Structure formats: C-alpha cells, structure tokens
Amino acid sequence: MARRIVRYWDPAGERHEVPTYPWGLAPAGLATRAQLVAMGLRPRGPHVAQIRWDSRRSTTPRVAYLWPVETARPPAPRSAAQIASLGAALRARRTCPECGAVRDYCLSTRLGICTLCADDVRVAA
Numbered sequence: 730m731a732r733r734i735v736r737y738w739d740p741a742g743e744r745h746e747v748p749t750y751p752w753g754l755a756p757a758g759l760a761t762r763a764q765l766v767a768m769g770l771r772p773r774g775p776h777v778a779q780i781r782w783d784s785r786r787s788t789t790p791r792v793a794y795l796w797p798v799e800t801a802r803p804p805a806p807r808s809a810a811q812i813a814s815l816g817a818a819l820r821a822r823r824t825c826p827e828c829g830a831v832r833d834y835c836l837s838t839r840l841g842i843c844t845l846c847a848d849d850v851r852v853a854a
Contacts, residue, residue, distance in 0.1 A: 737781040737790070745779070752782035759795040770801035 737751040750756070755778065765772055776794035784791045807815075822835045825843035832843050840847045 745781075747776065748778040750778065750780050752780055755780055755795055758798055760798050760801075761793045761795060765796065765798070765801050768798075768801075769803060770798070771804045772796035773800050773802055 734751045734754070737749055738754070739745050739749040742748045759778055760768070761780070762772055774796070776796055778795040780793045780795065781790045819835075820831060823832045824830070825832060825836060825846055827842040827846040830843065830845075836843055837847075
C-alpha cells in the first residue's frame with residue numbers, strides 16, 4: 730500500500746475514534762451525507778466511519794463522515810407552518826429597508842439595501 734493509504738487505513742478504529750478509510754476505499758453500504766442527499770435520503774444517528782485524505786489547500790487532513798445507507802430515511806415532510814415561515818424569511822431577505830420594495834433577488838449583506846437605493850446613495854454622495 731502507498732504511504733498515504735497506510736496512513737489512513739484503520740478499519741478497526743484503533744488509531745482514530747471510528748473506523749477510518751482513505752479516499753476511495755470505503756466499504757460498500759456506507760455513504761457520505763452528500764451521497765445520501767443525492768439518493769433522496771437523510772442520515773439517522775451518529776456517523777459510523779469516516780474517510781480521510783490530504784488536501785493541497787490545508788495542512789490538516791480532510792474528513793468526510795460515513796453513515797450506513799440502510800439506516801438512512803427520507804426527509805420528514807415540511808408542515809404548512811414551516812413552509813410559510815421559510816417564505817416569510819426569504820421575503821425579508823428580498824425586502825429593501827430603505828425603499829420597502831420587494832426585489833427579485835436577495836439583498837447584498839454588505840450593502841444592506843437594494844442596488845437601486847445603493848446607486849442613488851453613491852450619486853448623492
């Protein structure tokens with residue numbers, strides 16, 4: 730095995746808290762959160778294993794947690810109140826506090842106002 734594979738090969742979980750596998754060598758039946766979401770599922774319970782790999786962007790190893798596919802379930806359906814609350818929150822992100830207009834886009838957090846009001850402020854300044 731290559732050195733990078735041996736470094737993260739720990740299926741018994743002796744060196745790391747949970748069973749650890751190098752990139753691309755995880756056993757079948759385990760999936761990351763992104764893979765479960767792509768299958769229309771959500772993880773249930775704590776992760777049972779992890780994948781570790783070295784990244785060029787960081788000096789610390791990257792980690793992806795793994796859950797068993799058979800324990801994953803579809804997401805719970807949202808209630809009407811949750812959908813209404815989400816709609817109100819998104820509407821608030823699109824409402825300009827300066828002019829009160831509801832825009833088709835989320836306002837910039839840096840500006841805090843819509844682009845039309847920001848352009849007027851810059852012209853006036």
